[in-house]
Amino acid sequence: MEFITDYNLEELRERFVxxxxxxxxxxxxxxxxxxxxxxxxxxxxxxxxEQRRLLEDTFRFHPLEKLxxxxxxxxxxxxxxxxxxxxxxxxxxxxxxHLTLCVSSQVGCAVGCTFCATAIDGLRRNLxxxxxxxxxxxxxKDSPEKIRNVVFMGMGEPLANYDNVRKAAEIMVSPWGLDxxxxxxxxxxxxxxxxxxxxxxxxxxxxxxxxxSLNAPRQSTRESIMPITRxxxxxxxxxxxxxYPLPRYRRITLEYVLIKDLNDSKRDAEELAELLRRxxxxxxxxxxxxxxxxxxxxxRPELTRVLNFQKVLWERGISTFVRFSKGVDVFGAxxxxxxxxxxxxxxNP
Ligand code: SAH
Ligand code: SF4
Numbered sequence: 003m004e005f006i007t008d009y010n011l012e013e014l015r016e017r018f019v020x021x022x023x024x025x026x027x028x029x030x031x032x033x034x035x036x037x038x039x040x041x042x043x044x045x046x047x048x049x050x051x052e053q054r055r056l057l058e059d060t061f062r063f064h065p066l067e068k069l070x071x072x073x074x075x076x077x078x079x080x081x082x083x084x085x086x087x088x089x090x091x092x093x094x095x096x097x098x099x100h101l102t103l104c105v106s107s108q109v110g111c112a113v114g115c116t117f118c119a120t121a122i123d124g125l126r127r128n129l130x131x132x133x134x135x136x137x138x139x140x141x142x143k144d145s146p147e148k149i150r151n152v153v154f155m156g157m158g159e160p161l162a163n164y165d166n167v168r169k170a171a172e173i174m175v176s177p178w179g180l181d182x183x184x185x186x187x188x189x190x191x192x193x194x195x196x197x198x199x200x201x202x203x204x205x206x207x208x209x210x211x212x213x214x215s216l217n218a219p220r221q222s223t224r225e226s227i228m229p230i231t232r233x234x235x236x237x238x239x240x241x242x243x244x245x246y247p248l249p250r251y252r253r254i255t256l257e258y259v260l261i262k263d264l265n266d267s268k269r270d271a272e273e274l275a276e277l278l279r280r281x282x283x284x285x286x287x288x289x290x291x292x293x294x295x296x297x298x299x300x301x302r303p304e305l306t307r308v309l310n311f312q313k314v315l316w317e318r319g320i321s322t323f324v325r326f327s328k329g330v331d332v333f334g335a336x337x338x339x340x341x342x343x344x345x346x347x348x349x350n351p
Contacts, residue, residue, distance in 0.1 A: 003062055003065075003085070004060060004061050004062065005061065005063070005065050005130070005132035006031070006035065006061040006062070006063060007035075007065075007131065007132040007136060007139070007173070008130060008131055008132040008169070010169060010172055010173060010176070010179075011029065011032060011176070014028040014031070015028040015029075021060065023056070027049060027053065030048060030049060031043075031046060031049070031057070033178070034046045036173070036178070036179050036181070039139065039143055041063040041064065041139070041143075042063075043055075043057045043058045043061075063136075063139075064136050065084065065085060065130065065132045066083065066084060066137065066140065067082060068080065068081075068140055069081045069082060069083050069089070076096045077094060077095045077096065078093070078094045078141075079091060079092070079094075080093070080094070080140070080141055080144075082136075082137065084133060088126055089109075090133065090137065090157070091106055092104065092106060092137040092141060092156060093156065094141050094145065097151075100150040100151060101145065101148070101149045101150060102150070102151040102153060103137070103141055103142075103149045103151070103152050103153070104152075104153050104155050104156045105134055105137045105138065105152060105154055105155075105156050106134075106137065106158055107128075107129055107134060107156070107158040107159070107163050107166070107167050108125060108126075108128050108157060108158025108160075108162065108163050109125070109127050109128075109157065110124055110125045110126045110157065110158070111124075111157060111158050111159050112124060112159070113159045113162070113192050113229070113230050114230070115192065115215075115227060115228050115229075116226075116227045116228075116229075116298075116299075116300075117217075117227055117292060117298060117300055118298075119295045119297060119298065120157045120158065122297055125158075125162075128158075128163040128166055129163065129166060130166055131166040131169035131170040131173070134170035135170045135173055135174070137156075138152065138174065138180065150183075150186055151182075151187070151188070152174060152182060152186065152188070153188045153190060153213075154167065154188065154189045154190055155190045155213075159191065159192055159194070160189050160190065160191060161189070161191045161194045161198070162194065162197070164197055164200065164201075167189065168204070168206060168207055171189070171206065171207065171210060174187050175187055175209070175210070184209040184210055184211075184249075185210075185211050185249070185252065186211070187210050188210065188211040188213050188255070189207070189211070189213070190213040190214075190215060190257065191212075191213070191214055191215065192214075192215050192228060192230055193216070193231070193234050193239045194230065194234055195233075195234040195235075195238045195239055195242055198214075198239075198242045198246070199242055202245070202246050202247055208246075209249060211252070211255070212246070212254050212255070213255040213257055213288075214239070214243065214254060214255070214256055214257065215228075215256075215257045215258075215259070216256045216257065216258055216274075217257070217258055217259050217265065219270055219271075219274035219276075219277050220273055220277075221237070223265055223270075224236055240277065243284070243285075244281050244284065253285055253286045253321075254284060254285050254286075255285075255286055255287075256278075256285050256286070256287045256288070257288050258274070258287055258288065258289050259290045259292050260290065260291050260292060260302075260303050260307075260311060261300045261303070262292070262304075262307075264300065266303045266307055266308070266311055268310065268311075268314060271310075271311045271315055272314055272318075274287070274315065274320075275314060275318035275320055279318065282320050285320070285321075286320075286321040286322070287315060287321065287322040287323070288322075288323050288324075288325045289308060289311060289322060289323065289325065290324075290326075291305075291326060308324055309324070312324055
C-alpha cells in the first residue's frame, strides 16, 4: 500500500512522472491535501478525471484507523490503530491561546527511562512518516480550530527514528505542506548525541525547536534513571548543546522531570544551575512534576519543593518554568503514553 503522505514534494513529482503524469500535478494534489485537507482524489476538481482515477488506484491517504477519542476539559486523547494492529496515541492540548498536538514517533520506546510508562513494553517499531503525519491530519480534521504547535513528545524517541521524523517534520513546516512555523514544531529527545550532531548539520531539523530531557544535573543520577546516558554521557551531551547552531532569539529547552527524593533537592537545583551557568542564555528549563503511574515506583514531589527548586534556578539567572502536563487526571499525559492492554481488548472484540 502506497501512502501519499510518505512523499515530500520532490519525491512526489518523481513518482508522478513515473506514473506518466505531469510533474506540476504533484504540487496541485499536495495543495488540496495540506491546504484544504481534502483526502479524496475525486474532489480535486482541477485534475482531469482519468488522472484522478489513476491516483485513486495508486495512493491511500490514511495509514491509521481512528479508534477512539477521550475528552478532558483541556485536552483530548486520540487512539489510532496501525495496519499491523499497534495502538498509537496522540494528544491535543488546549493552551491559553492555541492548540498544541503531541504526536508519537514510535510504538513504545527502546530508551528505557525508569520513570516513563512508554518504556515499559520496550520498542515495538518505528512509525512511518505517513503514520506520524496522519496523526496531525486526522486530529486537525476533527478540530474546529487550526492546530498551531506540534511537539514530538508522545510515544517514542524521535531521534531514534530520525529519517521518518525528518520527513514528517519537513512536510509540517514546508510552504507546500502544512506550513507550520518552524519554531512551533518541537523535537524532544532524551539526548542521543550522535543524532543531535546530525541534527545540528541538517538544514530542516536544525531550524525546529529543540527540547532535551535532561532530568538530572549529574552523570550518576542521570544514569540511574536514563540507561542511554552510559553511552550518551552528560558531558558529551552538554558539549553538543553548547555548540548547537541556534536561530536568533531561540533557546534550547531542557526538560527536567522532578521525582520525589531522587532529583528534586536543593543540591540538585544548585548543581543544575552550576552546569548551565556559563551558557545560561542558551537554555530555558521546564520543570515537569512527575506524573504518577501505578506501574512506576516513583512519586511526585510536594508543590513547595517544586517551587523551591525553581527559585534556586531563578536566583542564579536561569529562566525556569513549571509545566504540569495537561489531562493527567483523566488518562495520563503527553510524555507518558502507553496503549493500555485492556483497551486493545475492548477495541478488538
Ligand atoms: N522520548 C522523548 C520524547 C517523549 S517523552 C524524550 O524523552 O524527550 C516527553 C517528555 O515526557 C520527556 O521530557 C520525559 O522526560 C517526560 N516524561 C516521561 N515520563 C514522565 C512522567 N511519568 N511524568 C512526567 N514527565 C514524564
Ligand atoms: Fe523513551 Fe522519552 Fe520515555 Fe525516555 S522519556 S523512555 S526517551 S519516551
